[in-house]
Amino acid sequence: MSVQPCYNLAMRQADRVLTGLYNAYLSETGLKITQFSVLRALRYLKACSQKELEKVLLLEQATLTRNLQPLLRDGWVKREPSTEDGRVWLISLTTEGFALFKQGEKRWQAAQKKIEGILGQDTLAQLMDASEQIVKMRD
Amino acid sequence: MSVQPCYNLAMRQADRVLTGLYNAYLSETGLKITQFSVLRALRYLKACSQKELEKVLLLEQATLTRNLQPLLRDGWVKREPSTEDGRVWLISLTTEGFALFKQGEKRWQAAQKKIEGILGQDTLAQLMDASEQIVKMRD
C-alpha cells in the first residue's frame, strides 16, 4: 500500500512555489505578493475599514493589522479616523502607493502570463475551481 | 471588463482555509499540520539529514532549521551527529514523537476524510494535479 498524499502538504508546497514566483517577478518593486494583494484590494475598494479589507482578503483581523504595518510605515497606505464611527479607521492608498501599485501591476501581469504559459488554462481553471470550493468550506 | 483573479491570492486564501481545517482537527494533539507534516516525513524517511528532509518537504534550509526547533524542544524529534560527515545531523523521531505521530495520524485521517466528503474526488484530483504541476515549475 503506497503512502497517502496529504492534501494540505501538497497545497502548501504549491503555494510556496507559486508565491516565490510572484515574489521574484515583483522583487524590483520592493513589494511582496502579499503586500501587492493589499494594494490591489485597496485600489478597487477605495477607502474602506479594516473590517471590509479583512473580508475581501479573507484574513484574520490581527493578521491584517500586522500586514498593514510595513505598508503604513513605508507610506504606501494611509489611515484616517472615520467621522461616523470612532472605532473605525479608513484605509486607502496614498498617491505614492497608487503609483507603486501601477508599477507592481505590470510585474504581476507578467507573473500571471508566465504561469498561464507554464500551466495552461486547464490546470489554472482546475486550481481556481478547487481553491474556490475550499474557501467555501469555511462558511 | 471585470477584475482579473490573482492565481496566487486564490491559492493563498484556499491554503489558509485548508490549513485551518487541519489545525482544528489536530488541535487536541497540540500539533499543527506543519509540524505533523515533519513528523510524518520522518516516520517514512527514518533517520535522515536535514538536507534530505528539506527535499522531501520542499522547504528552505533555514526554514527547516526553525521548524525543527519546537519539535526538538518538546522532545518529539531528536538529532545525532553523523559519524560519516561532521557537518551532518541525523534527524529522527523519538519514541514519544512516534507515539504522538500515531495519535495525530488519526486526526489527520479524519481531516482528509472530511475534505474528501466536502470537496469530492474530482475537485481533490484537480487540486492535487494542479499542485503537482506548480511544484514542477520550480525545476
Added chain:
DNA sequence: TGATATTACATGTATATACAACTATATTAA
C-alpha cells in the same frame, strides 16, 4: 438612562517562511 453586550482594532505570544550572511567541515584542484 445606565448596565451589558457587541464591534473595531491593537497587542502579546508563538510558529512558518525566506533571504542574506556566517561557521564549520568536507571536497577539489593546483
Added chain:
DNA sequence: TTAATATAGTTGTATATACATGTAATATCA
C-alpha cells in the same frame, strides 16, 4: 599538501499568520 570551493547547518532580520486577550467606542436593552 595547501588553497580554493562547495556543502551542511545556524543566525540575523523581516514579513505572514493565527489565537487569545486587552481597549475603546458603539449599540442594545431592561
